[in-house]
Amino acid sequence: MREQILNEALSIINNRGNQAEIKALENKRKALEDERFKGLYQDYTSSMIENAKQGKKSDLSTKKSAYEKRLKELKIDSVEPDYFCKKCNDSGYIEGKKCQCLKDELNRIILRESGFVSLEDFDNAKFDIFENGEYMKKVYSKMKEWCGSNFDKTVILLSGGTGVGKTHLSKCMANELIKKGHLVTLTTAFKMNQDFLKSYSSRDLEEKQALLEKYLSAEILFIDDLGTELVQKGITVNFLYQVLNERKSNKMPTVITTNLDLKDIRDTYDERISSRIIDKQTSICLQIDGKDLRLNKK
Numbered sequence: 001m002r003e004q005i006l007n008e009a010l011s012i013i014n015n016r017g018n019q020a021e022i023k024a025l026e027n028k029r030k031a032l033e034d035e036r037f038k039g040l041y042q043d044y045t046s047s048m049i050e051n052a053k054q055g056k057k058s059d060l061s062t063k064k065s066a067y068e069k070r071l072k073e074l075k076i077d078s079v080e081p082d083y084f085c086k087k088c089n090d091s092g093y094i095e096g097k098k099c100q101c102l103k104d105e106l107n108r109i110i111l112r113e114s115g116f117v118s119l120e121d122f123d124n125a126k127f128d129i130f131e132n133g134e135y136m137k138k139v140y141s142k143m144k145e146w147c148g149s150n151f152d153k154t155v156i157l158l159s160g161g162t163g164v165g166k167t168h169l170s171k172c173m174a175n176e177l178i179k180k181g182h183l184v185t186l187t188t189a190f191k192m193n194q195d196f197l198k199s200y201s202s203r204d205l206e207e208k209q210a211l212l213e214k215y216l217s218a219e220i221l222f223i224d225d226l227g228t229e230l231v232q233k234g235i236t237v238n239f240l241y242q243v244l245n246e247r248k249s250n251k252m253p254t255v256i257t258t259n260l261d262l263k264d265i266r267d268t269y270d271e272r273i274s275s276r277i278i279d280k281q282t283s284i285c286l287q288i289d290g291k292d293l294r295l296n297k298k
Ligand SMILES: [Zn+2]
Pocket: 085, 086, 087, 088, 089, 090, 091, 092, 093, 099, 100, 101, 102
């Protein structure tokens, strides 16, 4: 997955570079039809070659502006490639390190693949819109800290009613994690349960496994709205246990948002599930009750 994303980003960047080089070559070919340009340009390039041969650094800017002036008269664009990123000339790397343009492209693809339609930023979070802003501030800062941790806490449970800021908080978290170079995957409990049911009823072993694979292999999995799916005892519960248990054993972080409280979780699923989710050693369970003042006014 990670390699695929890197290859896609690099191919976009290199493609931009190739386009710029092709355009420059076309411009040069056109310009060389002009004898005056040809003379000025050859004068410039032969001095450049001479410089390189003798390791000299004589100033070529006058010769360069001379041919560039002629280009302007001919109304032809530059014969040098106009790279999108001037820092790395659209190679994606500077001295072996990823250039910012490559990082930006990677983040764009990771966001597209994540399933999040939009993200929010921790830095722009406002707490005065909440009834208990001080508490929410602490919750946000704890979660920001978690995003930069080595994920000893593998399960994050954000529990609370509608309109208390769970979605906003998870968007901030996803953004922070993507910025740190992690791959995040968003699913809803509903969609995941559909896949559980399909996997359960499939007779094809490969398909059975493939339907679960994305939940098992996602680097950081966000499960939205746990408890809104139609829980089929024996199916939902078993599959959900498998996903949570395997992820936990492999130390792969899972972030769950839910309207259910801890007791509801035990009642809706079972003891095994709640013990996977609620475990002081390896989980953080937060009650989100930042009642949004704007909603209360309605
Ligand atoms: Zn670059």
